[in-house]
Amino acid sequence: xxxxxxxxxxxxxxxxxxxxxxxxxxxxxxxxxxxxxxxxxxxxxxxxxxxxxxxxxxxxxxxxxxxxxxxxxxxxxxxxxxxxxxxxxxxxxxxxxxxxxxxxxxxxxxxxxxxxxxxxxxxxxxxxxxxxxxxxxxxxxxxxxxxxxxxxxxxxxxxxxxxxxxxxxxxxxxxxxxxxxxxxxxxxxxxxxxxxxxxxxxxxxxxxxxxxxxxxxxxxxxxxxxxxxxxxxxxxxxxxxxxxxxxxxxxxxxxxxxxxxxxxxxxxxxxxxxxxxxxxxxxxxxxxxxxxxxxxxxxxxxxxxxxxxxxxxxxxxxxxxxxxxxxxxxxxxxxxxxxxxxxxxxxxxxxxxxxxxxxxxxxxxxxxxxxxxxxxxxxxxxxxxxxxxxxxxxxxxxxxxxxxxxxxxxxxxxxxxxxxxxxxxxxxxxxxxxxxxxxxxx
Numbered sequence: 001x002x003x004x005x006x007x008x009x010x011x012x013x014x015x016x017x018x019x020x021x022x023x024x025x026x027x028x029x030x031x032x033x034x035x036x037x038x039x040x041x042x043x044x045x046x047x048x049x050x051x052x053x054x055x056x057x058x059x060x061x062x063x064x065x066x067x068x069x070x071x072x073x074x075x076x077x078x079x080x081x082x083x084x085x086x087x088x089x090x091x092x093x094x095x096x097x098x099x100x101x102x103x104x105x106x107x108x109x110x111x112x113x114x115x116x117x118x119x120x121x122x123x124x125x126x127x128x129x130x131x132x133x134x135x136x137x138x139x140x141x142x143x144x145x146x147x148x149x150x151x152x153x154x155x156x157x158x159x160x161x162x163x164x165x166x167x168x169x170x171x172x173x174x175x176x177x178x179x180x181x182x183x184x185x186x187x188x189x190x191x192x193x194x195x196x197x198x199x200x201x202x203x204x205x206x207x208x209x210x211x212x213x214x215x216x217x218x219x220x221x222x223x224x225x226x227x228x229x230x231x232x233x234x235x236x237x238x239x240x241x242x243x244x245x246x247x248x249x250x251x252x253x254x255x256x257x258x259x260x261x262x263x264x265x266x267x268x269x270x271x272x273x274x275x276x277x278x279x280x281x282x283x284x285x286x287x288x289x290x291x292x293x294x295x296x297x298x299x300x301x302x303x304x305x306x307x308x309x310x311x312x313x314x315x316x317x318x319x320x321x322x323x324x325x326x327x328x329x330x331x332x333x334x335x336x337x338x339x340x341x342x343x344x345x346x347x348x349x350x351x352x353x354x355x356x357x358x359x360x361x362x363x364x365x366x367x368x369x370x371x372x373x374x375x376x377x378x379x380x381x382x383x384x385x386x387x388x389x390x391x392x393x394x395x396x397x398x399x400x401x402x403x404x405x406x407x408x409x410x411x412x413x414x415x416x417x418x419x420x421x422x423x424x425x426x427x428x429x430x431x432x433x434x435x436x437x438x439x440x441x442x
Contacts, residue, residue, distance in 0.1 A: 029160045031340035033333035036152045040209070041328055042068065043148040048141040049129040051177045052102055062176060065127055066107050069174045072155050073109035080163035084109040084172075091187050097134055097180040104177040106184050106191075109158055113351065115167035115379055120197040121350045122171045123157050123343055124188065125150020125205045126178035126288055129326070132315045134179060139315060144328045145304075146312050147178070149209030153340045160344050166351035167379060167425070168200060175288050178206070179313075185288030189295050200350050200432070201256050202299035203343055204289035209336040213306030220335050222273045222305035223342065227257035228280040233296035241437065246418060249278070249393060250435035252298035252356075255420075258394070259432055260300065263345050270341050275305060298432065302339060352429035354379040360421045360436040364414035372419055372436060373406035380423035386433055387412055387419045395420070395433070 043049065046068075047060040054061035070086055077084035086109050094101040107127070113119060129143025130136070142148075151174055158172045175184025185204070192199055211220040229248045230239060242248060261274040281287050281301055289299035308330060316325035357374040364370035372385055382402045386395040387409060401407045409419070420433040 031156050031160060031337040031344065033337040035159075036156050036336055036340070037328070037331075037333045039072075039152040039155055040144055040148040040331065040333075043127070043151060044142040044144055044328060048137065048139065049127055049143055050137040050141055051104065051128045051180045051183075052098060052135075052137045055103065055105075062128060066105055066174065066176065069127060069151065069155065070107045073107065073158060073172065076155075076158050076162050077109070083162050084111055084158065086110075089187060089191050091190075093177060093181065093183045093186075095181045095183075102177070102180070104183045104187055106176060106188050107174040108188075109172040111158075111161065111166070111170040111172070113166050113169040116198075117169050118196050118198050119168040119200060119355055120171055120192065121168055121200050121347055122173055122188070122192075122202040123154055123205070123347055124173035124175055124185070124202065124288060125152075125154045125208075126175040126184055127151045128176050128179050128184075130179040130313055132313060134313075142316070142325065142327050144326050145209045145331055146207045146326050147205075149207065149331065149336055150205035153205045153208055153336065153343060156337075156340050157344050157347065160340075161347060164348075166348075167354070168351040169197075170347055170351050178288050182286060182288055182290055186291040188288075189291040189297065192292075192297065193295055198355065199292065199297040199299075200353075200355060201346070202289055202292045202297055203346060204287050204299060204301045205339070205343065206287045206301060207303050207307065207312070208339045209331040209333070210304050210308055210311065211306070211332040211335045212308060212330070214308045214310065217306055219305035220332060221271065222275050223339050224275045224277050224303050224305060225257045225260050226277045226279055226281050226301040226303065227253040228293055229254050229278060231296060232280075232290075232293040245435075245437045246390060247435045247437070250418065250420065250433075252432060252434075253280070253293065253300055254278070255356075255432045255435070256298045257300050259349075260342065260346050263349060264342055267345060270345065271338050272342055274342075302343065304335075349429050350431070352427060353425050353431045354423040356431040357383070357421050357423055357434045360419070360434045361439040362414055362419055362436045363439040364412075368411055368413055370409045370412050370414040370417070370419065371406065372409060372421065373439075374421045374434070376405050377423040377431070379425065381426040382424040384422045384424055384430060385409070385419065386422065387417045390416055390418055400424070
């Protein structure tokens with residue numbers, strides 16, 4: 001893919017507004033499946049990346065893998081004139097899968113935005129691996145798909161986007177401790193909150209590199225994106241309010257998943273259908289985006305369209321002709337490059353765009369019309385008001401508003417419609433859509 005479109009293009013109405021311009025085609029680097037294969041093979045060469053494996057051995061274990069990952073970020077930064085700040089964050093965790101405690105270290109590369117640097121988009125993948133016994137720190141645990149694939153995606157995204165200028169900050173994160181308790185995700189989420197980051201989106205990539213499923217079916221044109229509807233972080237009162245306004249399918253993380261779906265549809269060169277799963281993760285399972293959901297940040301998980309459980313969390317072996325183990329041979333690198341391209345497109349749109357409106361209010365009870373008003377957003381050149389019938393999942397109609405933070409939708413009955421608002425940059429990049437709720441009572 002040699003060209004990218006900033007997907008959040010404005011409607012025809014915006015085209016007539018001379019103060020704003022449509023996003024333009026921009027020549028960009030494409031994710032390289034050959035280079036990504038080399039990255040995965042290098043990660044596999046560390047033998048095991050178990051979180052409790054050696055942190056000091058220069059050739060084998062989690063420490064060597066993290067050092068190598070940081071070195072890759074440093075190389076990328078050098079090539080772009082120091083556009084990335086590479087650092088590590090660490091904390092000690094104790095739990096059933098680390099009864100004696102372990103220092104969990106995350107490797108970060110931060111591409112600082114030109115606007116408000118605390119407006120942050122995160123792309124992450126965990127670097128640790130395991131075999132059948134989660135406490136086995138000595139056996140080879142190649143972790144090619146789970147999750148060298150996500151690690152390779154993050155590093156490749158940094159290579160592709162390094163040197164570009166964005167209003168918001170992009171954080172590329174290699175997380176440890178996922179298999180022991182989502183500890184790397186918890187560490188990064190806590191760091192984001194402590195540093196005052198306003199996280200626009202967290203993209204967690206975990207098992208994103210295979211296309212051949214357990215049942216022999218091959219799925220190379222689909223990626224699953226998991227998202228919560230009602231927010232984990234909402235208290236009882238907020239939960240009741242969301243139920244009252246019908247916003248169960250429009251929380252920030254669900255809005256993020258819908259945004260990703262729209263990006264994929266608008267750029268067929270990516271070559272992926274987004275299967276937007278209306279569940280925060282796979283059934284009964286979790287990932288490193290979960291701690292971000294706990295703190296109220298929009299977060300989703302990318303994962304392959306079909307899984308092969310013989311190649312997840314397995315000792316390397318062959319039994320009755322059946323091969324077990326998470327090795328490079330089980331991966332599809334052109335597919336991984338496509339998932340990477342979708343992540344890159346999403347990062348680009350959200351880092352260019354303004355923040356989403358903090359709140360959107362509706363006033364239209366006992367009326368044929370609905371007044372929509374919202375909080376102003378710094379850096380927004382316009383706003384896009386969306387609406388749809390209340391029996392639909394996807395936005396069907398829209399209106400661009402400039403020079404104001406409210407509008408009246410004539411003949412749009414609030415009882416029968418859902419309404420939301422996105423902030424729009426001068427180049428047309430749109431924020432996530434903030435769902436409209438009841439106006440405050442006077």
